[in-house]
Amino acid sequence: MPRIRRRGGSPWTGLGAVVAKEAADHLSSARMYILEALVFLSALTAAYVAIRTIRATIGESPFLFLRLLTLSQEPLPSFISLLGFLIPLVAIALSFDSINGEFNRRTMSRILAQPIYRDALLLGKFLSGLLALGVGLVSLWLLVLGLGLVLFGVPPNGEETVRMLGFLVATLAYGGVWLALALLFSVLFRAPATAALAALGVWLLFALFWTMITPLVANAISGPPEGLFGPRIEYLDTAQIIDRL
Amino acid sequence: MAGDIVIRAEALTKRYGDKVAVDRIDLEVRAGEIVGILGPNGSGKTTTILMLLGLTEPTGGRATVSGFDPLREPLEVKRRVGYLPDQIGFYEGLSARDNLTYTARLAGLTRVEIDARFADALGRVGLAESARARVSTFSHGMRQRLGLAEILMKRPAVAILDEPTTALDPHSTQEFLAMIRALKNDGTAVLLSSHHLDQVQSVCDRVALFNRGRIALAGTVTSLAGEVLGGGHVIDVEAAGADIAGRLSALPGVVRVQPLGPNLYRVDCRHDMRAEIARALAPSAELTGISFAAPSLNEVYNRYFEEARNAAD
Numbered sequence: 001m002p003r004i005r006r007r008g009g010s011p012w013t014g015l016g017a018v019v020a021k022e023a024a025d026h027l028s029s030a031r032m033y034i035l036e037a038l039v040f041l042s043a044l045t046a047a048y049v050a051i052r053t054i055r056a057t058i059g060e061s062p063f064l065f066l067r068l069l070t071l072s073q074e075p076l077p078s079f080i081s082l083l084g085f086l087i088p089l090v091a092i093a094l095s096f097d098s099i100n101g102e103f104n105r106r107t108m109s110r111i112l113a114q115p116i117y118r119d120a121l122l123l124g125k126f127l128s129g130l131l132a133l134g135v136g137l138v139s140l141w142l143l144v145l146g147l148g149l150v151l152f153g154v155p156p157n158g159e160e161t162v163r164m165l166g167f168l169v170a171t172l173a174y175g176g177v178w179l180a181l182a183l184l185f186s187v188l189f190r191a192p193a194t195a196a197l198a199a200l201g202v203w204l205l206f207a208l209f210w211t212m213i214t215p216l217v218a219n220a221i222s223g224p225p226e227g228l229f230g231p232r233i234e235y236l237d238t239a240q241i242i243d244r245l
Numbered sequence: 246m247a248g249d250i251v252i253r254a255e256a257l258t259k260r261y262g263d264k265v266a267v268d269r270i271d272l273e274v275r276a277g278e279i280v281g282i283l284g285p286n287g288s289g290k291t292t293t294i295l296m297l298l299g300l301t302e303p304t305g306g307r308a309t310v311s312g313f314d315p316l317r318e319p320l321e322v323k324r325r326v327g328y329l330p331d332q333i334g335f336y337e338g339l340s341a342r343d344n345l346t347y348t349a350r351l352a353g354l355t356r357v358e359i360d361a362r363f364a365d366a367l368g369r370v371g372l373a374e375s376a377r378a379r380v381s382t383f384s385h386g387m388r389q390r391l392g393l394a395e396i397l398m399k400r401p402a403v404a405i406l407d408e409p410t411t412a413l414d415p416h417s418t419q420e421f422l423a424m425i426r427a428l429k430n431d432g433t434a435v436l437l438s439s440h441h442l443d444q445v446q447s448v449c450d451r452v453a454l455f456n457r458g459r460i461a462l463a464g465t466v467t468s469l470a471g472e473v474l475g476g477g478h479v480i481d482v483e484a485a486g487a488d489i490a491g492r493l494s495a496l497p498g499v500v501r502v503q504p505l506g507p508n509l510y511r512v513d514c515r516h517d518m519r520a521e522i523a524r525a526l527a528p529s530a531e532l533t534g535i536s537f538a539a540p541s542l543n544e545v546y547n548r549y550f551e552e553a554r555n556a557a558d
Contacts (some may be wrong), residue, residue: 009320017350106334110395112300113328114351115320 007117014116018124019131026094026132035090035136042086043143046079050151065156066163068148079144083171085207087133091178092199094132097192098125098183104192126176126183133175141168178203248276251402251434252297256306259292266292268458269306276402279425279435281445283546284455290438291331293455294405297436298328311402324353327396331407331438333388337381341372341391344380349398359398366397370424386417393424404428405436410444422448446542454546456553462545470540473549478517479538482510486530496525511538 026032050068072078077085099122102108111121145164149155156164181202185195252274259267267289274280282290295301297308299319307314313321335344342363349359367373370390375383383391389409396404406425410418418441425448428435439445445452446466454462454469462469470479482493485508493502493512498521500513512522519535526532 007316008318013320013353014351017347021347021350105336106330106332107336109300109328109330110333110335110348110392111351113298113323113326113330114348115323115353116351117320 009115009117011117011119012123013120014114015120015124015127018116018121019128022098022125022128023131026128027135031093032132032136034093035132036139038086038090039136039140039143042079042082043140043147045076045082046144047147047151049076049078050148063160063163064152064154065145065148065160068144069164069167084174087137087171087175088178088203088207090136091129091133091175092182092196092203094129095125095179095182096186096196096199098129099186100190100192100195101186103190122183122187126179129179129183130172130176133179134172137168137172137175248278248432250274251276251311252308252436254293254297254306254308257293257296257303257308258305259289259296259301260304265458267296267303270458270460272453272460272463274403274434274436276434277429277432278451279429279437279449281449281452282436282438282455283440283442283445283452283542284461285550288455289458290455291407294328294407294436294438297405298323298326325402327399327401327404327433329389329392329396329404329406329409331411333392335380335383335388335391338379340377340379341367341383341394342376344391345395345398348395352399354398362398362400366394369397369427370394371420386413386421389413389417389421390424393421396428400431401433403434403436405438407438408440409437410439410441418444442542442546452542454549456550461553462549466542466545467540469542469545473545473552474513474540478514479540479544480512480514480519480522481505481534481536481538482512482522482526482532483508483534484510484526484530484532486526489526489530492525492530493522496521508533 046068049071053071069079072081076082099108102111112118141164145156178199182195182199185198186192189195189198250273252272254270254272256269256271257267258265258269270289270293272280272293282293284290292301296303297310297315299315299322302316308316310322311325313325315322335341336347339347345363345366346359349362354362363376364373367376370393372387372390372394375387380388380391393406393409409425410421413421422444425435425437437445437449449466451463451465452469453460462472464472482489489508490502490504490510493499493510496514496518498515498518500515502513503511505511512518519537523532523535
């Protein structure tokens with residue numbers, strides 16, 4: 001007799017309750033205060049850099065507000081690279097102990113004895129992390145936009161607004177990737193410290209070592225960088241593709 | 246007086262690789278019945294519980310809980326089952342109320358239902374004053390009772406309690422057992438796993454004895470005693486004198502003599518031998534008491550595993 005593998009009931013039963021509870025936990029946790037502090041500091045950095053350099057470059061680009069995001073001045077990095085650096089850290093901090101923490105508090109068996117599927121618990125944890133991250137990012141975005149308004153005295157034009165909104169969505173998606181990765185590690189490793197270290201290891205790999213690995217891999221795929229007639233285009237293409245990953 | 250069958254397991258089996266954790270067990274539990282599951286650690290009790298809850302897939306056989314298959318409709322099953330795990334934990338930073346509200350929301354209760362049931366459930370486990378207190382301030386016994394309150398809020402058809410009285414002080418244990426009896430009076434079927442045999446004996450209608458993944462014995466304590474202790478005629482003899490034990494064992498019909506204390510002996514025999522014992526001891530010993538001993542689950546358990554070990558050697 002073939003066994004029917006279909007299970008009854010929606011996999012999303014209880015999702016709302018999980019999201020509500022986890023989001024409330026996040027929003028009242030010490031981690032959220034750290035996230036808020038980082039948001040505030042990042043916005044100040046962007047504004048500071050802008051004040052120092054924007055007057056020199058004011059006529060160069062029609063997209064004044066976008067310059068606010070991309071300008072850098074020694075020793076401060078640009079706003080974008082600052083975010084690229086911070087968001088993985090914040091995302092990892094939000095979810096590295098979400099599943100193994102339930103195990104260690106021994107709350108897992110009580111939760112799973114309720115009529116929900118594991119999917120709902122995992123997705124609920126992810127969505128609540130994304131929500132907390134979203135709250136931080138939206139407030140950061142609004143802060144920077146507001147600072148820009150005050151500094152420049154002109155509103156952003158339509159294209160700038162759209163591109164900045166796109167930037168917001170992209171950063172949130174970027175944060176989501178790291179949130180999901182940290183969640184995965186929290187399922188795989190029983191000890192939260194191990195999960196955090198594993199996630200940070202992956203982050204370090206991409207943040208620091210990737211630029212070192214790129215030429216090696218490109219070399220292996222497309223041959224040596226110098227041909228008979230100067231730098232080879234294939235090499236540069238491959239290096240760039242890997243770099244942008 | 247027992248109600249409908251709410252838990253039914255037929256040839257339920259679980260293998261982990263080559264190792265058989267649960268081996269073709271059959272089990273039936275009716276509404277309003279307390280069934281104790283006993284057995285050494287690793288004999289398959291917790292695995293059976295997890296299979297009934299749909300948290301582990303059986304490798305063979307089938308189970309139904311309230312008419313639903315835990316494998317195919319785990320949500321329907323879990324809606325009707327309250328589970329108290331052996332190691333219970335709560336969110337330490339949240340109040341008792343917030344902790345229970347969360348699980349009740351997950352169980353699909355509405356706000357109105359939660360408000361209506363919360364005070365009642367907490368009152369029944371004697372935690373009414375602690376509703377707003379953080380769980381981090383709770384003692385072990387209070388956490389255990391909070392776990393029971395969670396089950397009460399769910400108003401389940403089946404309650405599965407995995408070693409609920411471990412590490413409770415004697416007074417709390419008695420209170421906890423009374424709460425379990427109250428569940429039975431609500432018509433809930435209770436599956437109670439425990440190592441405290443005297444407690445199991447005092448609350449359970451039937452017991453199932455697990456050994457190496459199988460249910461070795463099942464039935465009421467009295468019927469188990471008959472099966473294991475042979476006839477169930479156990480007599481306590483109180484007598485002072487020389488070599489009482491030797492003289493008792495010499496009697497035809499006596500299976501075994503066990504000294505229980507100074508001048509106190511427990512005698513297993515094939516039939517009611519009170520008169521013969523009295524006659525045999527009377528000439529030289531001072532007989533102060535002779536009575537039937539109530540069969541104790543402790544004795545059944547120890548004797549069974551003693552015999553099982555001897556059979557294995």
